Structure formats: structure tokens, C-alpha cells
Amino acid sequence: MTKIAIIGAGMAGLTAARFLKDYAEVTIFEKSGSVSGRMATRRSDPYSFDHGTQFFGAKTNEFKTFIAPMIKSGILKPWDARFVEIENTNIVQSRNWADSYPHYVGEPTMNTVGKFLSKNLKVNLKIRIQSIKKVGEQWCLLTENSESLGFFDWVLLAIPGAQAADILPSSIPLRENISKIKMDGCFSVMLGFLEPLPIEFDAALVRSSDISWISINSSKPGREGPFSMLAHSTNNWAVANSNIERGEALNYLCSQISQTIGHDVTKADHKGIHQWMYANTKKHGDLTHFIDQSKCIGVCGDWVIQGRVESAFTSGFKLAQDVLGTF
């Protein structure tokens, strides 16, 4: 059977793996301790925070079909949030998501989605791929310690573009185009309160601030634990302050959140911050993935299309279809 290595166990890598697993021997390598990538959840007892993806929509029939088993088994639920838009600390728009298309979240946590998708797949966690090299007709994957992880007929990189460009040998022509697609960073602020704050929304898009998003994480379906709040900085602020000390970033962003919602969050019972170096990318053209059939290498991820979960799915799905076309 054709042996395929997939680097990265986020939505794109897991999607590609699921579509290829019946036709090839697929092995996934993931650098972190769990699957799901930026569809992430962080626990800090008694709180839990989805500090990456907040929710996602499903527009294409392919994605709707793909997520249907997760809806059926109850691990994807619509989040019927009271949604507002805030401009200069004023609520300028409000609506209930129950009245529009479904805004899906994993239940009880966002990373449940990746866990579900990784079932029956061969996933090697806590292995960071440092480089790949061609040996004869096959690819050899190497760790940071130059340890070989075996030989594969195909390698699919399902990781952010900048990280893919670092791994790809310079002899691969598509490396140049991949390096051109930039991703922006983001800071996520996680706040826990033993007593709920009197907030009249569950999710807020924020403008004219260094904060872009505030949500009440504990308002999502099936969340246990006390009142929890999650906020994102703007991409611009994160890029301009990428070397800031974490404590300084947390204090500044908490002051911005307090100003936006009119409640002092600096006194939260739990405060945490996470910096995403590769969080988001703006919408590009019609490209969905990169593939070099002659070299048996492919690259996918949301960043090829747009920083959305559905884009990550589409990218992984289209790459898998192209790879299958070569069998």
C-alpha cells in the first residue's frame, strides 16, 4: 500500500487523513500533546477555554456532509449566542444566532472535534518534524535530533505556511509561493470568575479597540464550570507587539476589555494569556492547496484559502482528492 505521512493534526491534516485512509497507509505526526490544532481548548480547573476557534459555519455541501456524523453524535452543537457588535464601547448591533445559520461549536469543548476526527487514525503525538529529505523514490522524515521516522511515498504538510516553508527542501519549486502567504498573530486572553459578571451578550465583535472579540465561553452548549470569558486581540496589535512580555500584554488587554464591557476584569479569579504566532490569514484567490505530483508532496491548511475552519477542511479535502487521482 502507498505510505503517506501527514504533518499536522489540525482540521486540514485530519481531513486529508480521513479521505485517504481507505486507500493508503496513513501516519500523522503532530508536535503538540493532543490533536485539533487551532481548534483548541485549554483547561485551568475549574475553568475551560476555547482559546482558538470560537465557532464555525458550514457553507459547502462537502463540509456539511463531513460534519453530519458529528452533529448526529452530539459533539457538534449550534451556539445560539446573543451576538452584538461593539463600536467605541457602545453596542451598535445585536441579534440572536438562533435566528440565523448554525454557528457550530464542539461539545463539551472545541478540541472534541479533532479528537472525534482522529479516531481510527494512526497519530503520533509530541513529534515535531524538523526536515524531510528525498532518499531514492521515497521521503524520509526527520526530528529535531535528526532521528529518522521512516520512509514514505508521499508527504503532506498540513501546517501553517511559514512552518511548511521551513521544512520543505529548497529544491521543491512550490516552496517559493508558499513563503509568500503571510499569517498574522493574535493574543487570546482567558478570564475565569467564580461569580458571573452581568453581561448582556454571549459573543461580541469589537471595533475601534485593540480587542477584536469577546465571548462568554461558559455560554456555549455543554460547558461545565463557572463563568468564563475569552477575548482576542486584533491581529494588528498582536503583530506590532509580538515580542511583548506576556504579563504586560495581559495587563494591557485586560484594561481594554474592562473599558469595552464596563466591568473591571483585572480582578478575575483566573487570568491567562496565549500568543498565537500563526493565527489568521486574509482571503486569497481561488487556490485551495499546493501539490507537486512529480515529487509526491502536498501542502494544505486554512491559510491557502482563508483563516476559517471550513477553509482548512476544503484545503485538506481537495489535496486528498488530488493525491487519490494519482493512484
Ligand SMILES: Cc1cc2nc3c(=O)[nH]c(=O)nc-3n(C[C@H](O)[C@H](O)[C@H](O)COP(=O)(O)OP(=O)(O)OC[C@H]3O[C@@H](n4cnc5c(N)ncnc54)[C@H](O)[C@@H]3O)c2cc1C
Ligand atoms: C485565535 C483564533 C481564533 C479563531 N477563530 C476562528 C473562528 O471563530 N472561526 C473559524 O472558522 N476559524 C477560526 N480560527 C481559524 C481556525 O482555527 C483555523 O482555520 C483552523 O483551525 C486551521 O486548521 P489547520 O489544520 O489548517 O491548521 P492548525 O489547526 O494550525 O493545525 C496545524 C497542526 O500542525 C501542527 N504542527 C505545526 N508544525 C508542526 C511540525 N513541524 N511537526 C508536527 N506538527 C506540526 C500544529 O501543532 C497543529 O496542531 C481561529 C484561529 C485562531 C488562532
